[in-house]
Amino acid sequence: MPLMKTGGIVIKTVNTGESDKIITILSGEHGKLQASARASRRPKSRLFAGTQFLCYSDFVLYKGRSLATINSCEPTETFYEIRNDIVRLTYASYMVDLILDSIQEEQPSEKILKLFLNTLHILAKTDKTPELVCRIFELRFLAELGFAPAADFCGVCGRDLEGEYSFSFKNECVLCSECTSCENGDSRILPGTLKALRHILYSKPDNLFRFELDPKVLNELGKVCDRFLREKLEKDYKKLQFLKTLE
Ligand SMILES: [Zn+2]
Numbered sequence: 177m178p179l180m181k182t183g184g185i186v187i188k189t190v191n192t193g194e195s196d197k198i199i200t201i202l203s204g205e206h207g208k209l210q211a212s213a214r215a216s217r218r219p220k221s222r223l224f225a226g227t228q229f230l231c232y233s234d235f236v237l238y239k240g241r242s243l244a245t246i247n248s249c250e251p252t253e254t255f256y257e258i259r260n261d262i263v264r265l266t267y268a269s270y271m272v273d274l275i276l277d278s279i280q281e282e283q284p285s286e287k288i289l290k291l292f293l294n295t296l297h298i299l300a301k302t303d304k305t306p307e308l309v310c311r312i313f314e315l316r317f318l319a320e321l322g323f324a325p326a327a328d329f330c331g332v333c334g335r336d337l338e339g340e341y342s343f344s345f346k347n348e349c350v351l352c353s354e355c356t357s358c359e360n361g362d363s364r365i366l367p368g369t370l371k372a373l374r375h376i377l378y379s380k381p382d383n384l385f386r387f388e389l390d391p392k393v394l395n396e397l398g399k400v401c402d403r404f405l406r407e408k409l410e411k412d413y414k415k416l417q418f419l420k421t422l423e
Pocket of ligand 1: 330331332333334335351352353354355
């Protein structure tokens, strides 16, 4: 019997038929997985809870010749706090878009699954500023995909970063004042932003979310992350713009 067990987060649901849906799961071993969840929209279905958007569940799938089918699922974490909060939900949906675009089927994604799971925990269970949580995810996610900017020394000459420095989108690194060039559009960054970049890129997973930023630094970090991500993934993501309409 081609049965497969996997833990994963539901990152997309599409309703089909009267009470079915097709869900996309981010799993560690198999990357992005699609499966049909029959009758799962019926409240009494044993698949109802575990196939909700953002739910982390243990799945047993039956892999036939075409689309896989969910045999059973046991929700470990439902993250209902996120689904019930429009701001948190918008940030989570944006992160999901990044994952849907960047992770393929059968692409081992253990680190990204862990990162997203940790991110959802912080977003759901703590009062940490959702924007900071999102920036941490964005940059660490890009690093996991192989797009980490160099932030330990000047990326051009290798000098220690002291005094003034800038972020270079062209060179994908932080630069010392001597290597900074206005013509290349390098952006001067605050010491707090460099510290945050280093923390996000180099800290151990357990410590990743253990810092706070004042609003000015968070704003600057946001601009750097946003542009860097757009250039690396070559796409404009618009979901977060919705949050401005709530302010
Ligand atoms: Zn330099």
